[in-house]
Amino acid sequence: MALPRCGTDDGKSRAAGARRASPAWRRRRTAQHGGRWYKRHLTYRVVNWPSYLPQHEVRLAVRAAFELWSNVSSLVFWEAQDGPADIRLTFFHGDHNDGLNNAFDGPGGALAHAFFPRRGEAHFDSAERWSLHSGKGRNLFIVVAHEVGHTLGLEHSPVKSALMSPYYKKLSKDFVLSWDDILAIQNLYGKPSKGLAIQLPGKVFTHFQDWNTDFYDRDRQQRSLSTYYCHSFFDAITADGDHNLYIFKGSHYWVVSASGNASDPRPLQPRWPGLPAGIDACAWSQLSGKFYFFKGGRCWCYAGSKLEAGFPRKCSALGLPRHPDTALYFQQLRRLVLFKGPKYFVVSEEPLGVEPYYPRSLRDWAGLPPGTAGAVPHRHGSVYFFRDDQYWEFDQAKLQVVATGKWATQLAWMGCWDANSEQVLF
Structure with missing residues (x-):
């Protein structure tokens, strides 16, 4: 229980962990509690971010997290700079009016939690030691990608290698999404409308400060x-x-x-x-x-x-x-x-x-x-x-x-x- 994990309730998935994952069980996991969006084009907004991380790199990491899911499904995401959005990502400290059971406890423990469709919110512990590379600190990209899965209707997976495992996976040479993640999202929203599903290994996402940022203000970046x-x-x-x-x-x-x-x-x-x-x-x-x-x-x-x-x-x-x-x-x-x-x-x-x-x-x-x-x-x-x-x-x-x-x-x-x-x- 001391391991850093997602604070979203496991629902039925914790008890199901002892059983072998099957297509029939997967349908129950994604539909019984999570629900789904009844449209394929969704907007998202980063409401705030940790002050010690560059905003442009946080936005790149969030965009990449959403693209993980759009690359293997029929979903399309657009970022809203301000105003309303279907999915909102916010950093909070301690109790943030979600109930005491959802209050953040600082470094370690529950790092984030999210709400299923159609509330469309993901909350992150602002006191956590967030990082945008795979070395030291909690990798923000992998946690965002996991919580986005919840906002799309996915519950926790009993497959240890899955992104949607209750305990956040680490980036490696393997694909970020497992076969269980892909089948679960496609069960809700179908396969990509054009072409094949695109999978990328974790090593692609290890250093967001090295990504191409030509479209951001160079002076502010420097x-x-x-x-x-x-x-x-x-x-x-x-x-x-x-x-x-x-x-x-x-x-x-x-x-x-x-x-x-x-x-x-x-x-x-x-x-x-x-x-x-x-x-x-x-x-x-x-x-x-x-x-x-x-x-x-x-x-x-x-x-x-x-x-x-x-x-x-x-x-x-x-x-x-x-x-x-x-x-x-x-x-x-x-x-x-x-x-x-x-x-x-x-x-x-x-x-x-x-x-x-x-x-x-x-x-x-x-x-x-x-x-x-x-x-x-x-x-x-x-x-x-x-x-x-x-x-x-x-x-x-x-x-x-x-x-x-x-x-x-x-x-x-x-x-x-x-x-x-x-x-x-x-």
């Missing part, structure tokens, strides 16, 4: 991107010997000078050829002057912009954790340190591998929470850890956390002056 990491959270962070910060998010990175001036977003590929988007962790080594990147079970090592021989390699085979939360070069040990959940690993560089007697418990880092997204040693002597909009200052002499707070508004050296002046943070 202003949004220039402080994009300040308005939400990032994938990884590290610092070099000149105290320049490198902040990574999706397929871009920012350089923040020691004086706190942030660069415009830069694409990863020209600087580190072959490096994938959405990295899990990064560390710059004071010992070798090299950048180490980690994603999944693989790692990359660059001297400048040159990939070192033998990389990328399968670091999980060397005992390093898959999908590490944070990477750090720790000067006191003269080693890399990887953090994963409640444990940490001390890693040598030559040869690359986990030191004996590790992993150890995170309790050694007194006061540090699990699941941090990055860490940097500061020139004043502390190590700063980050997660979402929070930071933790770790005193290397006392070996404990001595302060915590909001990094974008309290740490001037993070380069968020422009974002702070707009007063739209979090």
